[in-house]
Amino acid sequence: MGYNNFMAISVTKASGVSEPFSEAKVRSSLKRAGAKPEIIDKVLVSLTGKLYDGITTRAIYRQVFDSLAQFQEGIHHRYSLKDAIMKLGPSGYPFEKFVARLLDHLGFTTQTQVTVQGQCIEHEIDVSALKDDQHFLIECKYHNRPGTKSRSRDALYTQARFEDVVAGYKSNSNHVNKFHQAWLVTNTKLTSNAVKYGRCKGMKLLAWRYPEKGSLEQLIEANNLHPLTCFTFLDLRDRQSLLQNDLVLCRDITTATDQRLSDLGLSSDKVKRLKAAAASLHG
Amino acid sequence: MGYNNFMAISVTKASGVSEPFSEAKVRSSLKRAGAKPEIIDKVLVSLTGKLYDGITTRAIYRQVFDSLAQFQEGIHHRYSLKDAIMKLGPSGYPFEKFVARLLDHLGFTTQTQVTVQGQCIEHEIDVSALKDDQHFLIECKYHNRPGTKSRSRDALYTQARFEDVVAGYKSNSNHVNKFHQAWLVTNTKLTSNAVKYGRCKGMKLLAWRYPEKGSLEQLIEANNLHPLTCFTFLDLRDRQSLLQNDLVLCRDITTATDQRLSDLGLSSDKVKRLKAAAASLHG
Known part of the structure; x- marks a missing residue:
């Protein structure tokens, strides 16, 4: 099967930069989401005639998402991962909760928004x-605009905060022999200087x-x-x-009772739909 | 003279916080700008009946500014200092230039936007x-919204950047014996944690x-x-x-020729007005 008709299409990325349309990129994003090979072909065919010069990556994403929902129910929820993380906003706090839940599942013991006395000042540690x-x-550095990157400035204050906290620990015997490390977790890309x-x-x-193996989306997937x-x-x-009620992951839906979900203000229709969607994702 | 009619008025600050109207604050802001005592009285009288509950500091400022312009030409330019610095935006670069020019006049030798190789990464130093x-x-931390404060995060990355740069200097014999210090200069207030x-x-x-003696506005004034x-x-x-053409301070206007100013696209009326205003400020 050939898609030569896509070759000349130029795509506008969220950052404003243009690049040629890449069939390979759409294929790999669908593959990552777990779409079957025949579904990937169907989705690509459905794009025929819908692309135009200067189309945004966002518009392509919407098209692909809609096709996928039509061809392979359930999988399309996975496809929207980047978008889903953006929707953890508008404040950064739900992203912090999400990062903590992620780490809980990976065997860490976490706490969010911990106040720690450093050598110079008190700090609030996200996780x-x-x-x-x-x-x-x-x-945790959460951005609610696609195309933004976390910059060296973010890495710099993370490090300075870490150093002040560790200097504060020196006077605390519970901590003095422990290994400590600063992490910067972000929902966007990092600039090369930040890395x-x-x-x-x-x-x-x-x-x-980032990193190439074990990046945020890979850990999630x-x-x-x-x-x-x-x-x-x-x-x-x-x-x-x-x-707000600590239901953060899709898998939290599979374990929550219908009663709990309706107590949180969801209609019985929504509860049913939510349970079914969670089951199709985790089934 | 009494201004008891002002007593019950509540004023909304740029930060959104309310506080009672303070005649003393208006007086001291006028005094700082160099208004004569009799002018200060006149300006306060002109406020009678113009204040209302919930009035913004911004609206009061406009009233005072307009009265001052009417009663003591020249001085009103000084009164608008905070506002004038905000107008150095929208980007932070003119504020960096302004800080550099300020320091030049105080006997420093300055350079803006200097690229320096630190131990880990290359940094751009504002001044x-x-x-x-x-x-x-x-x-230089420039904010274009009144009521914003520079936070500990700004002080943290300033320090981390400074430490990386100084660590980089260790391998450079020109620098090794010099005294180095990090400065954070901002057009707004600082949070107590940043301090x-x-x-x-x-x-x-x-x-x-900040600091109480030798703050930014005091240095300027x-x-x-x-x-x-x-x-x-x-x-x-x-x-x-x-x-953009390095005319940054009012005193730069007194030394620039009429020709230079009109070459920069100012009408001859504006050039005249600008020269007169600069003369009234520095005369």
């Missing part, structure tokens, strides 16, 4: 994570598409830890009600 | 300032109303180094044209 005798101080600085300082960086915001039929009110 | 064997690395962290780390902090954006009759196009 504190423990595993054995290792202690991770995690700064360079973070690596130089021994920070752990976890971002969209490999462990089936999608945020419940990937259910696009939930409106802002529903989402906020669920997130 | 580098030298005085004898002392070297100051200055981060605490900066002082703990030995940074120099220069902000609106005591040395007559007002930015030319305090001439409110200049429109955005005029301002940008002047700033």
